[in-house]
Amino acid sequence: MTGRTGHAGNGRPRGLAIAAFLAVLAMPARAQPVPEAAPLPVSRPADPENGRRIVMDRRKGLCLLCHSGPFPEMRFQGDLAPSLAGAGSRWTPAQLRARLIDSRLFNGETIMPPYFRAEGQTRMARAFAGRTILTAEEIEDVTAFLATLRE
């Protein structure tokens, strides 16, 4: 796992550990390809300003509960995950989008919620059943905003 994937990877289930162990043995020592996702079908062009609002909104995007970022006006940013500063330099839009859609594709132990997956979760609250955290439009908006965070 590279440092950039971030989150603490403790408590790995044994089956996964074995799989990872075998994968490491079988693999030449080089970085795995970074997952990418093509733009989602949307009804309007991406709006990075709306993406910014979503990232700042602790009930909508929830991002700043875990991440910090270059937003000095925002109080109480989290430190469970890497800073969003420079996210647009580190990752392409296709890579950022893939992380938002389902970060488990990068790291099976991640604490990052799957923003565009409505299935596979256990005991989904009734009010959220069958719904993704963000809509396709909102994923595109947040992707466009994160791509502007360059350093």
Add this chain to the structure above:
Amino acid sequence: MTRRAALALALGCLLLGPAPADEIHASQRLSGYDMMGAEAQAMQRDDFANPAMLAVKEGEGLWNAVPGQGRPSCQSCHGNAAASMKGVAARYPAREASTGRVLDLPGQIQTCQSERQGIAPAARESAALLALEAFLAMQSRGAPLASPRARGLDDAVSRGEALYRQRFGQLDLSCAQCHSQNWGRSLGGTRIPQAHPTGYPLFRMEWQAIGSLQRRFRNCMTGIRAEPFPPGAAEWIDLEIYLKERAAGMAMDAPAVRP
């Protein structure tokens, strides 16, 4: 050592290790009291400032109250609580010898009410039940939490641990991911505690009320957009048993204050 060899070694250790990698060593365990600010600690230490002490007082009244003609009070069976109930709350949840049922403390009080006193049991999270819980917990202040495994509750410990490690809800998070793997870090400015249930029932400033461990569980489940189990569900009791195994030996500080 090459990177590959180092990874193989690390993963090999992980495979051989008997304990989960995120287990908090006994010397690293911190209660909610240890992790909160000095102001809240001072409020808890002062019985005249601790709002949960109102519930203790109310619970003492209920302990002594005769619930109806010909019906026993708690006191008439159990006697002086300071002696007979000393350390009892630290040993719950417990298996009832006669039936084999595993009851948490509120469940035990409800069982006494319906089976011994012949009255309708107080509802979970009602003021009356919380008051009795607080009064009983008070009699275990400073007592070490007893190990559920040592009283033969191994199966419940295992089921509880599975729940603790299960991802739930739209946000797809487990208890362990926050409370074992990221304790001490800042979740939107709030320090994540280690989830040791030493102080329940407790007064939470966020609630502006005294509440139970199950209320706390519900809050976490709602936060990750999961459907909570119903009040009193076996899953909650298994989870409590696992948490108490994990916290075994830590001193009870109920009725506590938490932010």
